[in-house]
Amino acid sequence: MQLCIICKVRSWQIRTFLKPFSDVLWRNGLNVIETRGLTKIYENRLVALNTVTIDIAQGTVLGLIGPNGAGKSTALMLFLGMQTATAGSISVFGQPMSLASGDLRKRIGFLPQTGAYPPDMTPITYLDQVGMLFGIPKQLRKQRIAALLHATDMLQASAQRIDHLSSGQRTRMGIAAALINDPELLLLDEPTVGLDPEGRSYTLSLIKDLKRRGRTIILATHILPDADQVCDRVAVLNHGKLVYHGTVADMKQIAYHNTVDIMVDGTDIPSALQSLAMQFKNVEFDQSGHETIRVSFGNRAGDFAGELGVILGELSRHELVLRSVRQVGELEDALIQRLGEDRMRGFARGLDEEVTLIDLLNPQTGADA
Missing domain, CATH: 3.40.50.300 (P-loop containing nucleotide triphosphate hydrolases)
Incomplete structure (x- = not known):
């Protein structure tokens, strides 16, 4: 056809x-x-x-x-x-x-x-x-x-x-x-x-x-x-x-579990982070750059949407103007972390693989030994 x-x-x-x-x-x-x-x-x-x-x-x-x-x-x-x-x-x-x-x-x-x-x-x-x-x-x-x-x-x-x-x-x-x-x-x-x-x-x-x-x-x-x-x-x-x-x-x-970046305008970010840390014991808050707040909910069950709404309200109370909310976990972040983990295992893996690779290149070595 x-x-x-x-x-x-x-x-x-x-x-x-x-x-x-x-x-x-x-x-x-x-x-x-x-x-x-x-x-x-x-x-x-x-x-x-x-x-x-x-x-x-x-x-x-x-x-x-x-x-x-x-x-x-x-x-x-x-x-x-x-x-x-x-x-x-x-x-x-x-x-x-x-x-x-x-x-x-x-x-x-x-x-x-x-x-x-x-x-x-x-x-x-x-x-x-x-x-x-x-x-x-x-x-x-x-x-x-x-x-x-x-x-x-x-x-x-x-x-x-x-x-x-x-x-x-x-x-x-x-x-x-x-x-x-x-x-x-x-x-x-x-x-x-x-x-x-x-x-x-x-x-x-x-x-x-x-x-x-x-x-x-x-x-x-x-x-x-x-x-x-x-x-x-x-x-x-x-x-x-x-x-x-x-x-x-x-x-x-692999890189991030339930993490968002909140972009804001304003000068009271440190005070807002201190207040949020007191309210949310199971949430991590970090200032990433001058205008970005990274919020990590961790690998746990929970009403993340509801918690995020409260967090945004608290930021507004500190007169911080919301610009954007972006879910973290870009493919590039994950790739960098995965390659880093692989490099950390590289020495041990190299010892394990050396014999395998030599055997592949010289398949008769084992038979002659």
Whole structure:
């Protein structure tokens, strides 16, 4: 059954009539990706990925986050079957993924972090070539190219040479190319890097729309607000180790439990804090900056909304003007804390892992001993 996509450029709505991709597979509830002890060690003994075990369910938008060199791009390459694992296993759509898994790769869309595009082609000719490589019939290619140029806001630039496009336009063209095969799984490596605010907003809106359509998306990014906007779950990599995998909400709670920042105008903050501390024995109050009061209710049951109302009233009584109330627990706060905890455990973990890594590099050592 042919795919028909109708796009509304301004609202970024994409209506799809999809052929049933692996209906039996999804009805059985299998994960799109499963890894067990997945490890990648390069020839220079750089451990890019270290015994990563993770399950990614169909329809999930997963944020793969971590500092530079954490192993995010290596993980995507292994998910795509473009590199061979040193140890461990990986399955995609319920089948082992390897360099020989061409049929599986046809069901995946991929946006590399730095795409090397033919400079003398146009977006139209480039997308047509990508579609040909996937074996998409000519008439269906035309339909998809037209729809994707609309969806990525590339119609006006569709006839320009690629080397004349801005970095944002090249990124949007790359996203269109990643969608040309109507993939069940979409791997995006830093899709918003280099985009202006408008282009970034367009890209995130497109990801949200694909999410609503049930696509499984893995978004590797160091821009944490982007992951916060579009992801259901996050996986945090640090020095190749998976140090956290769970929901975005739970990740935030790692850093702060039931905490808010209250921004106020006024000079009587110390007096107000002293009064509040006397009234609320189970609540912590700290002045964070000149105009911010951090209120921590702690990890306990209680009527936090009611208590917050009383606190705001007390601040008003001290002639402090309320500017804003913000729930604390941003994804960046949680990431920093999680990476800090991982570093604290690093020495002990390194001792435990040294033998494991040597065994992986020299598998005959143990047999000869």
